[in-house]
Amino acid sequence: MSEFLLGHEPLIRLVISAAVFTLLASAEALFPRRPQKIGRLVRWPSNLGIVALNTVLIRILLPTAAVGIATTAEARGWGLLNAVALPGRLALPLAVVALDLAIYLQHVVFHAVPALWRLHRMHHADLEFDVTTGLRFHPVEIALSMGIKFLVIAALGPSALAVLIFEVLLNATSMFNHGNVRLPAPMDRVLRWIVVTPDMHRVHHSIHPAETNSNFGFNLPWWDCLLGTYRAQPRDGHEGMTIGIEQFRTAHDLRLDRMLIQPLRGPASGYPINRESGR
Ligand SMILES: [Zn+2]
């Protein structure tokens, strides 16, 4: 079974990703959480253009996917989990949870370090919040994230199957938690015990810096709660809140070419650790 999954990795990822995207895009049309002032026709070509660009770049630059690194690590005995003989049913969930913690910490660092914030702020500069926002990352951030993930996999030594499950989960939850979808409040409350919900992650896309610097989790909500970065709701309410950052607020800034040069434009601004006092 796991051989079949690993042998068809790119196809499995593509099929699940397309299915989750279609499901969420339909749910957004049927049960929107917020009315969108800027329509899909303005934002989606650029956001989906970035996805296409990132997919091609990653295939060219890093043809060995994360599961390939995990297979090499397993064969050579690299990493913590390859050094201790844990039963598979324990090692697999442990690896998925550990990889999720690594992604959480990476996200915090991308908010804290000015040069990294310049890359990551493109994700935050989207002026609406929907399923395509969850896929909108600067190509250099994507490449850096892949490099970091390779190092984490080499140090941790998860199985290739654990990495595949994690990657599929992360891709699906990233689209889910950016969905402009109205979930019944009791459902949101229950889901928040096990997964980051759209209402939880939307707080992270608020224009208020204190809210932008909260709810860093993409997959599991536990890290924010445990490490003190959890914020339940936005202060202006989900429908009243302003999405985005103070910089880059024109329709012009939503164009693909402008998005690509955003890291080089203007000051690093409000969010990193060296921000000016009072901001
Ligand atoms: Zn962020």
Ligand SMILES: [Zn+2]
């Ligand atoms: Zn986000």
